[in-house]
Amino acid sequence: MYCCPRTGGPLKDWHSVTGQVTYPMLDGVPVLLVDPVALLSSHPPRSPAAAEATRCGLPDPITPHLPPSLFGAPSGFGQWLTSLGEVSPDSIAAGFAAKHAPPGAALDVGCGVGTMARRMVTSGRATWAFDRSPDAVLLAKGLLCGTLQQTVIPTSRRGLRRVKVPFKPITANLEICIADASRPPFPPGSFAWVHLGDVLDELGDDVGDVLVACEGMLKRGGLLTLSTSYGAPTSASETSTPPEEELLEALEGLGLQVIDQQDRVPQVSRDFDRGYRVRFMHIIAARKK
Numbered sequence: 001m002y003c004c005p006r007t008g009g010p011l012k013d014w015h016s017v018t019g020q021v022t023y024p025m026l027d028g029v030p031v032l033l034v035d036p037v038a039l040l041s042s043h044p045p046r047s048p049a050a051a052e053a054t055r056c057g058l059p060d061p062i063t064p065h066l067p068p069s070l071f072g073a074p075s076g077f078g079q080w081l082t083s084l085g086e087v088s089p090d091s092i093a094a095g096f097a098a099k100h101a102p103p104g105a106a107l108d109v110g111c112g113v114g115t116m117a118r119r120m121v122t123s124g125r126a127t128w129a130f131d132r133s134p135d136a137v138l139l140a141k142g143l144l145c146g147t148l149q150q151t152v153i154p155t156s157r158r159g160l161r162r163v164k165v166p167f168k169p170i171t172a173n174l175e176i177c178i179a180d181a182s183r184p185p186f187p188p189g190s191f192a193w194v195h196l197g198d199v200l201d202e203l204g205d206d207v208g209d210v211l212v213a214c215e216g217m218l219k220r221g222g223l224l225t226l227s228t229s230y231g232a233p234t235s236a237s238e239t240s241t242p243p244e245e246e247l248l249e250a251l252e253g254l255g256l257q258v259i260d261q262q263d264r265v266p267q268v269s270r271d272f273d274r275g276y277r278v279r280f281m282h283i284i285a286a287r288k289k
């Protein structure tokens with residue numbers, strides 16, 4: 001499935017004749033970046049146990065995988081979380097894929113700790129996932145594939161609780177690599193479902209390139225799901241114009257037909273035993289014509 005991110009040419013034993021490069025491994029994970037050596041020199045090998053969630057911008061590696069109703073927050077806020085049940089940006093996007101994506105392989109772009117990749121595999125799809133952050137990829141692999149059986153979650157600024165990873169290891173149908181979404185290492189038309197979860201806001205000037213790349217990796221009739229928050233400075237107030245208008249136009253311009261969307265989907269993340277953040281996300285499903 002993988003191809004050379006420099007040229008799009010084939011890879012044999014991680015070697016690209018056209019790209020004149022052999023792609024290296026970092027702790028058993030292929031580094032399929034245009035300049036893999038630059039990454040290796042700034043990231044010496046680390047075990048999954050040593051890859052910290054905070055390096056991935058997350059307070060802990062486990063709660064992003066859990067529905068908010070399991071967070072156990074106090075009183076009225078806890079009741080609101082319970083009322084959400086399984087609702088989260090990931091569950092809505094996965095629901096769109098179950099409804100609209102054709103059968104076939106799935107790709108989680110900018111996978112973070114692999115929350116959507118886990119859903120993709122458990123829904124029965126052959127799944128690929130990548131992130132440009134080696135820490136995120138090593139954590140995702142450790143958590144999902146069972147090499148990390150325990151981890152820690154912060155209880156307070158100074159406290160940590162050791163917890164068992166609360167899901168079964170995935171033993172097949174999942175491939176993870178380090179790659180960049182603007183030069184992904186996959187041939188055109190490879191996937192029935194591509195997901196971009198909360199990645200666009202981090203891309204700066206690369207948004208256009210990444211959307212083009214995602215469209216290119218979809219087969220005809222395939223589905224792109226994406227979630228975006230209303231980033232600063234515009235907030236999700238009733239009077240503000242959502243930046244998504246521009247995004248919807250860009251998707252249509254790329255030949256992707258927006259077929260489903262849901263706005264103001266709460267994403268709850270947990271900082272400590274008493275710290276929570278809520279963001280409202282826009283989830284979009286667009287089909288390649």
Ligand SMILES: C[S@@+](CC[C@H](N)C(=O)[O-])C[C@H]1O[C@@H](n2cnc3c(N)ncnc32)[C@H](O)[C@@H]1O
Nearest residue numbers: 110111112131132133136180181197198199202
């Ligand atoms: C906010 S996190 C979202 C993680 C996950 N998709 C989720 O929904 O929980 C954004 C992720 O995108 C990754 N990312 C940002 N730019 C990227 C790029 N150009 N290529 C690949 N991954 C990227 C970051 O490393 C980070 O893990």
